[in-house]
Amino acid sequence: MTALHHKLFRDLGRMAGQMTAITAVLACGIATYVTMRCSYDSLLFARSEYYSAYRFADVFAHVKRAPEALARSIAEIPGVAAVQTRIVTDVTLDVPGLEEPATARLVSIPARRVLLLNDLFLRQGRYIEPDRRDEAVISEAFAGANLLKIGDSVDAVINGKWERLRIAGIGLSPEYLYEVKPGEIFPDNRRFGVLWISRETLEAAFDMKEAFNDVSLSLAQGASEPEVIERLDHLLEPYGGLGAYGRPDQISYRFIADELTELRAMGLILPTIFLAIVAFLLHVVMSRLVTTERSQIAVLKAFGYGRLEIAGHYLKFGLLAALPGSVLGIAGGLWLGSLFTGVYARYFHFPVLRLQPEPYLPLAAAAVGAGAACIGALSAARRAVALAPAEAMRPESPEKFRAGILEHSGLMTWLVPATRMIVRNLSRRPWKALATALGIALAVSILVVGRYTIDSVNYLVDLQFRVMQREDLTIAFQEPRPEHARYELAQLPGVLQVETFREVPARLRFGHRSRKSSILGTSREDTLRPLLDRNLSWVEVPAEGIVLNSRLGEILGARPGSQIQVEVLEGARPVRLVTVAGWVEQPIGLGAYMQANALHRMMREAGTISGAHLKVDSTQAARLYSLLKRTPSISAVAVKDVALASFWKSYGDTIWISTTMLVGFASIIAFGIVYNGLRIALSERGHELASLRVLGYTRAEIGRILLGEQGLLLVLAIPFGLALGYGLSLLTSHALARDLIRLPLVIGPVSYTYAAGIVVAAGVLSGLVVIRRLAHMDLTEVLKSRE
Template sequence: MVALDQKLLRDLRHLRGQVIAIALIVACGIACLVTMLSAYDSLQLSQQTYYDRYQFADVFAQLKRAPDSLIERIAELPGVQQVQTRVVVDVNLDVPSLPEPATGRLIAIPEQQTPMLNDLFIRQGQYIEPGRRDQVLVSEVFAQANHLELGDTLGAVINERWQQLRIVGIALSPEYVYEIRGVELFPDNQRFGVIWMGREALGTAFDMDGAFNDVALSLMPSANPASVIFRLDQLLKPYGGLGAYERADQISHQFINSEIESLAATAVMVPFVFLGIAAFLLNLVLARLVSTQRDQIAVLKAFGYDNLAVGWHYLKLVLVITLLGAGLGTIVGIGLGAVITENYARFYHFPVLRYRAGLQIMITAIVVSGGAAVLGTFTAVKQAVSLPPAEAMRPEPPASFRRTIIERMGMQQFIPPVGQIILRNLERRSLQASLSILGIAAAVAILVIGRYFEDATNYMIEAQFRQVQREDVTLVFNEPLSSRARYELTHLPGVMQAEPFRAVPARLRFQHQTHLSGLTGLEPQGELRRLLDQDFYPVPLPDQGVVLTTKLAEILGVTPGDPLTVEVLEGERPTRTVPVVGFVDELIGLGAYMDIHALNRLMREGPTLSGAYLTVDAHHLEQLYTQLKQTPAVASVALRERVITEFEKTIGGSFAIFTTVLVIFSSVIAFGVVYNVARIALSERDRELATLRIIGFTQGEIAVILLGEQAIVTVVAIPFGFALGFGLAALITRAYDWELFRFPLIVTPASYAFAFVIIFLVALGSGGLIRRQLNHLDLIAVLKTRE
């Protein structure tokens, strides 16, 4: 072993506490990087492989009813490669183990198994047999949630007739990787499932022999999707087309892509914070080491070691610390990545979702950590290399003396000597103190962010499911019904109040902006479904005009008073112009609302409703569920409390892991910063502190001098950390400003208190370690002169 390597090992042993602290910070950054990159890689690879192998479509459209003869004309559209037409209908289900009704989406499939768009992967069982009208395949997640097995039966209301369906297979489809109806944020797999049924059986039951109401297309690589969609809409318009859309707007694909994009962004942002702090600490440690080893550098150069050898020696110290952290971080990251990927399997359903952490990711981790370390310590290494031997043999010149701000203001008599020493050192080392404040503030900010997600979701539940949606049950009918249905609803078991609504599919247009959405007509004085502004004040529904959610208004670029063109995609498909009269703040979905009577007038129809919001006596719920299961007119039933339960379970499970990891990582940052800065201060001032001990200062007083500085730095850093955390929460709010849902900018006092307590405990622990080292300070050794 060469002499410089022996010196390197001695330096590592001497700095072992600081080495461990910095290596842990590097490990946190690399763990985040490996976790996010590997989960991103695994999810993206699974998605792309599944889409390609099972022919996920590029364009989708729903319609009222069109004859099969139209298929040939669709196939002739420029850019269309393959056409798949289907019958798709939502029906009420009676699941044996479920007291309340469930919703099943029946999708027609060929009688004989053949390759098709949105093809099926059969996990268990077999394909349906030709001519067996009762045989079905069910989605895997629905079967698991309801403990359904091959051979079990489901009751379904199919075109107003009760029918038993026998499960012969359990399957997956690329169209329902994230299985929701399209109106929820999170899946309710017990109460919504996809069921595949023979084309002949389903077509006959719903008067769709030789017809279809759903079409999917795959496109040629050179095709223009917008052009294909425009031409397809023109073809489907006479048949009640509801507006075609491309893959990017398909609900399941939207959720998966949003998750993948979030992983990619997090893989860049979070490790940057950790590695930046690690680089700062490495620079401090190395700069101090160079300062205390000036004479050793001079001797090395005098014995013939050139600048390159000396620089490489100190750079190796940095790289050893970094590689230790990178190795540990890679191991932890692989473990966390596997946990994250397993968690995704709860929501995204692939035939195979395997966790993959390739060699490329590990090489990336090493290169990123090493690069951050080299950049962070460049100035310290340059300082070691540039020291001439003659100058390096001299001791480091003492700091120049100047009066502090407190002394210039004449206030020193009000501050005890210990306090004056603390303030003097903080002012003279202002840059070091500022960087320490920044490091601790970053740790506080990460803790705030960890709790922010919980605050945001709690607020979403309160705002959306307690203030806006106040009904117990939401019913959606198969077809629009007359107003008489409202009074019939009040006679259902346990129904105390019923408020009707009218939902109309529509394309909203303002200038060159369009959005495929719909209009919802509500009772103007309704109490069960309310329109509220951001302060929870009711927004009135005027006799004329439309009220939009703020996100939809942003997409369309409208302001109050602007004329909005509404192309209705139902009935006679009228095109109307209505004024925008106001906005409401809703966190889930996009909405356009009108007075239900105004919407009926716009449609030029009598009093008509598409569904109703109900409040129900809890003692009669079971009777109500039994009757709804066999009511032909009801297409789906949604229960508000079930939605809240699923929401809390999903968010709680996901963010519990996330918050725990952030608490551990931010605690490591806080400990690493406080301990390293205090340890460096001790090594820089051991001579001064020993002198104070000899002239009469107690151990407690010199501990107050050293740790008091760290306490002031920590106290000052905490409010900065709060502000930084709030700023990061604002950035996250903008990043999660999606059409599907929006995160509110809400950080509660409890989150700030949580961050404060964690940082206080970590600072107390690191301070205890420094106090222990002060108690063992060797006065004779540190007072020996270096000249």
């Protein structure tokens, strides 16, 4: 090891406190990068493996009932590689140990195992046997949540007949990678599951002999998806086609694609912010280092050390400072990544989801860390190189002070000398003061963003489950039923209030944009599902016209007053022009609303209902549930409180992990910035403060001068940081806005207080550390040294 290297390591050791702070911030930055990146890599890898090995389809369509012979015509569409027809239907299920009825999606599979699109991966047990019509393969998440094992039975009402299904196998399919009840956002594996049963059983039960109601296609290389979809729609239309769609509109694909996009964006934005702060901290620390070492640099130059050697020395300083942070960050990031993939494995059901970072990831992370360090060290290294040796041999001349606006305004005369020193120090180097304040503000803002996630989810849940859904229970019928079914529902035990709704699937078009949605027919007297505007005031659905969810309006580009085309995908399939009467604000879903009467008129039908929202006497709930389980016409029952509880159960952890990570990292950053600011101030003012001590100032007084400067910056930076945090949260809410769910921009006062409090705490803690150093200041030593 050369003497210069000895110097390097000893200097690093001497600045251990500051280096630790920088290391910690860098480790946070690298850890976020590695976490997001390896989660992304792992999900992407698992998905592509799964999709190709189990032949995930490219195009999907649901139809009322089409003859099997149509499959041949579909196969002949140019670009179609394979066709899979199926019978898919939702039924209620009685699961042992579960009070409420569960919803099962029944998917037909051939009696004998062949290669399928959206094929089954069997985790346990076996495929159904050809001659056993009561066997089923059950989805792993559903089995796990309900503790169902091979050999257990579940009871299903299959087209009016009570059937007992025996579990032969436990499996997965890429189609249900994200296993969620139709129309919902959050999975509830206890109450929704997929059952694969023999096609013959379903043919017989649903009168589908030689027919199908669901078709999936895979496309040949180079095929045009929109063209295939158009032709498929054309073929299916006479049979009640509900509109074909590609992978982007397939619910599982959509969720994982959104997650991947989010990971990628976060894996870029967060590390960039963190590493920019590292570069800034390193820049400040090393600029100070070069100033204190100017005479040493001069000696090196006098003895013939060249530009490259000097620059290299300081760059190495930066790189060495970055090394432990990078190592820590990579290790921590891989650990957090395995935590993340563990959480993902709960929502996304893969045959295998392992932490599978790209092999170059640690190298890339180290390079990113080194890059940030080099950027931070660069200007210091350049200053060291540019230092004229003869100049540097002389002590630095006193820093220039000039009378500024404050002086001329006469304001200064009102201030005590100590305060004057603070104000002058800050105003003399406004850029540095600004950069420090910006760093603190960034830390505050990241804390605000971390808290924003919590606040907005709380708010969303409250808004969705308490304000917008006031029912206890929602029932969906298998087939639309006459309106008088409402009286049957009212007769059920414990039912206090019934509000029926009509729901028809439809494609909405405006100009060249279109979107599949469903139109909900509501009545003026309804109170259980209020439609609200931005200010939470009730929105009245007019006798004519349609009210759109604002996000749906944005997607279509339509505004109130626009005429949109409604193409109903059920019954007589009417196509009508309807005027947009207004918008409703809803954080979840893409709904469209009309008055039930207007909808009936459009459908040319008498009063018909698709389902109902119920208020229920909780003491009677058990009886009601057991009755509902056995009601054949019902395809799904949703109990609101249960859904809410399951949401917190499944999402509580996830939110907690990601928020803790963010808040923890932001706290480290806050501490790193404030502590470093103080240490630099101490180094710069050490001589001055010692002089003041010699003149008779007390330790408390010089402490005030030192801490006052940083304290003033802190106080100025916090409001700015809070505002910045609001702005960043706004950006985040836009970045995270999905078609199906939008996090509202809500940040409570507690969160602002929390963010400010953490940074103030970091300031106080750093202040205490520095005050301890002040107490040990050796006056004579400080005065003797030139720095």
